[in-house]
Amino acid sequence: SEIDQSQFSYLAVYDELQGANAQRVFEEMEWE
Template sequence: DIVYTDRMLGIGSQSSHRSWITVFQQMAAKQPKIVVGGHGQPANLAKATADTYDYLLFLRGAVQQLIDNDLGMEEIGRIDQSQFSYLKNYSQLKGKNAQRVYEELEWE
């Protein structure tokens, strides 16, 4: 699934936030009027972008800042993801998502 609306996406071991960002950009370039995501209600592109793409970019940037400051994965909890707390499953997925992005960025 590329798009999640009203629900926090989960970056699992089979996922790559980098490719997710790229594929979302390719989809958005087609300028769809309505986006039917894998999870959540159909939405306009702005809503799909806010709930999926913006979250991925935010998380990538926040995790990269930790790495740039020589902070380890144990500091993931410092990342304030509260601007996305309106998404369902926020509490359950925010930490796991940050950890997964950290693991990916360590190898870039």
């Protein structure tokens, strides 16, 4: 859906902006 694509796009841009910080958060989420 359009909403899903919008959320994915936001996360993709956010990940690029945050860089290592975003990757660290993602890794922490995987452990939970």
